[in-house]
Amino acid sequence: xxxxxxxxxxxxxxxxxxxxxxxxxxxxxxxxxxxxxxxxxxxxxxxxxxxxxxxxxxxxxxxxxxxxxxxxxxxxxxxxxxxxxxxxxxxxxxxxxxxxxxxxxxxxxxxxxxxxxxxxxxxxxxxxxxxxxxxxxxxxxxxxxxxxxxxxxxxxxxxxxxxxxxxxxxxxxxxxxxxxxxxxxxxxxxxxxxxxxxxxxxxxxxxxxxxxxxxxxxxxxxxxxxxxxxxxxxxxxxxxxxxxxxxx
Ligand code: SAM
Numbered sequence: 001x002x003x004x005x006x007x008x009x010x011x012x013x014x015x016x017x018x019x020x021x022x023x024x025x026x027x028x029x030x031x032x033x034x035x036x037x038x039x040x041x042x043x044x045x046x047x048x049x050x051x052x053x054x055x056x057x058x059x060x061x062x063x064x065x066x067x068x069x070x071x072x073x074x075x076x077x078x079x080x081x082x083x084x085x086x087x088x089x090x091x092x093x094x095x096x097x098x099x100x101x102x103x104x105x106x107x108x109x110x111x112x113x114x115x116x117x118x119x120x121x122x123x124x125x126x127x128x129x130x131x132x133x134x135x136x137x138x139x140x141x142x143x144x145x146x147x148x149x150x151x152x153x154x155x156x157x158x159x160x161x162x163x164x165x166x167x168x169x170x171x172x173x174x175x176x177x178x179x180x181x182x183x184x185x186x187x188x189x190x191x192x193x194x195x196x197x198x199x200x201x202x203x204x205x206x207x208x209x210x211x212x213x214x215x216x217x218x219x220x221x222x223x224x225x226x227x228x229x230x231x232x233x234x235x236x237x238x239x240x241x242x243x244x245x246x247x248x
Contacts, residue, residue: 002029002071004099005078006092008085008111009042011217013189016112022046024109029075034066035093038082055079065097071104078109085113089133089159115157118185118219122155123197125223130154135168135220142168143175150176153224160218166207168220172212173200184219193214195246 011018025031026048033039040050055063080092096183099106108189115131132149135158136142148155149207167242172180178201188193194207194213207214232240 001105002057002073002075002077002104003107003111004067004071004095005076005107006086006096007009007078007080007109008040008113009080009083011084011112011114011117011189012187014042016044016189017042017046018111021109021111022048024078025050025080027076028078030070030077031077032063032077032095034081034086039080041081053174055095060091060094062093067095068098068102068104071099083112083114084110088113088115088131091211112189114159114217114219116187117188118183118221119155120159121195122130122183122185122221124155124183126155126223128137128224129156129157134159135164137164139167139171146175148170148200149222150225153227155224156222157176158222160220162215162218165214165218165220166204169200169204169207172222173204181223185221187216188219190216 005028007024008018009021010233019199025043028050031039031043031052033052034056036052043050043052053063055067070077078088079088079095080118081092084090086092087096092106096106102138102178104110104205114238130147130149130152136145149158169182178199180200180202181198182203183206184194184196185204186192193226196203198206
């Protein structure tokens, strides 16, 4: 019986591919790629000759059983997306889910993921965080999305597309106020990698001054709402005041 390898690929800097990813892509019988042309370029850069087939959002439900049949025939298959970790705002869920249901072998070959890469250098708390995917397309839903993210009380990481970033930041400002802190990470691992931390108002100004900065691949992060300081009840305060003189 074969194995499905879920292989992460670089999010920009090709030197980030792992040795194990290269070895896996070179040795499998088939590579399931989100876009075979895109993956073809990666493979040819590393001089890997392999058979690829398309597995994307529009066909993965139909293809999932086929993948399992091939695994059952003994073929090893690698699953890759255009960049980063497959399944993370990328295709692959239907296949991995069915593999697990049917007891097929699935194993990760880990590597870059834009969300984790951005978080690791954001300066925001990393002890508890949530990844909430792409922001919604409609303004009202987006405002609600930002409020929920903030109210969760933990760091939120989200993906944003270049043509929507300004509209999104305006919604963020409407929903949480101009002084809301945000971290913006752009073009991670690439030549024009940029991090910006500040208020949403400052970020809007920063991106408006140089619209070039709105281009490219973007991650947006939001700290969670701080927990309210627990107010000590008046009665407890009175008791403490009474006990204090008797404390050692
Ligand atoms: N599976 C990928 C991963 O593991 O990060 C994410 C794929 S998702 C379709 C693409 C989005 O990821 C982009 O719109 C952007 O928000 C984010 N992204 C991908 N590469 C990035 C990079 N180099 N810098 C910043 N964000 C990136």
